[in-house]
Amino acid sequence: MKRVFLGLLLFVMLFIVSACTGKDTDRETEQLTEDTSTSFESDTAMPIEDDAEETENQETEMIDMGIFDFETKKVMLNSGYEMPIMGLGTYALDYDTCVSSVKALLQNGGRLIDTAYMYGNEDAVGEGVRQAMEEYGIPREDIFVITKIYPSQFDDPEAAIDMALDKLDIGYIDMMLLHHPGSGDVKAYKAMEKYVEKGKIRSLGLSNWYVEELTNFLPQINITPALVQNEIHPYYQEQDVVPFIQEKGIVVQCWYPLGGRGYTSELLGDETIKSIAEAHGVSSAQVILRWDLQRGIVVIPGSGNPDHIKENLDLFGFELTEDEMEQISVLDRGEKHDWY
């Protein structure tokens, strides 16, 4: 009886020690989602191993799904793959600009690229990735490429997926999204599920799916999407939709983070954002992107300018206060910059 009591006492002490250690190392992540601390702490309260390497591996596996790790700059998806939390959008980039922008991203440490059949530049993204792998010695496994199939392709999704694989020509697709809801979307998603089984696509997602669309769609498919990509910027924040998606263990990614082409000057010149940027000695673009990350939203700003691409990756040397997050939160005016 005495032995059982001593054993219990030892277990409780180990639990407290390991819980305290976990808290310090994960402080930044905790600020994003309160749930994290609970599951991280209880996970770290496992029996302590003698083998340090084994413990480290276990901790890596314990990264909570959907929670941003600001050290590795990645998030664990519900598909079991990790994805970088910031990258490059390639909408409207012509072939040459797209190749050089993808290379600029990869050369400067970025690893996430977003393209689509509709952008007409999957081939340029593939070219940029292959050149960067060779010139900068980056393994394919470290790079994460997202592409999308368009509703006009939903009637023959297999042909659309094969075409994307051919154009990209990088072995496999890290993530494929349905670009919009549309007739035949369930069939198209199920075709993508088959390519996941074949190992040709690793993770699946949706784009321009909101609460109603998701509520109807999710019960009809087998693999829960790992990601939803929607329009989000300070003037259109989706304050209800974002938590609705995140609570399902699905990662949110934003398009038009800087307002989209034609709208950026107003957003980057916004007095509130400018004053926060001045306080931190960073740019307005960096403030907006950091605000997204602190909401747990992955960013893929579009750019054909290597200086901007570099700047947009530099988001980890400062942190917005709760008050600054709130100041941006009240800029929301439900102002969509595109029709979908």
Ligand SMILES: NC(=O)c1ccc[n+]([C@@H]2O[C@H](COP(=O)([O-])OP(=O)(O)OC[C@H]3O[C@@H](n4cnc5c(N)ncnc54)[C@H](OP(=O)(O)O)[C@@H]3O)[C@@H](O)[C@H]2O)c1
């Ligand atoms: N799923 C969808 O339906 C959907 C729709 C739209 C977009 N997207 C994706 O989301 C990505 C992002 O959207 P977007 O590219 O259209 O719009 P965006 O990222 O909001 O804005 C792009 C504009 O911002 C400028 N910019 C970028 N970084 C800057 C910086 N640091 N300082 C000043 N200006 C900067 C760019 O100019 P420079 O070229 O001069 O840097 C470009 O004019 C797209 O590229 C695409 O991959 C998806």
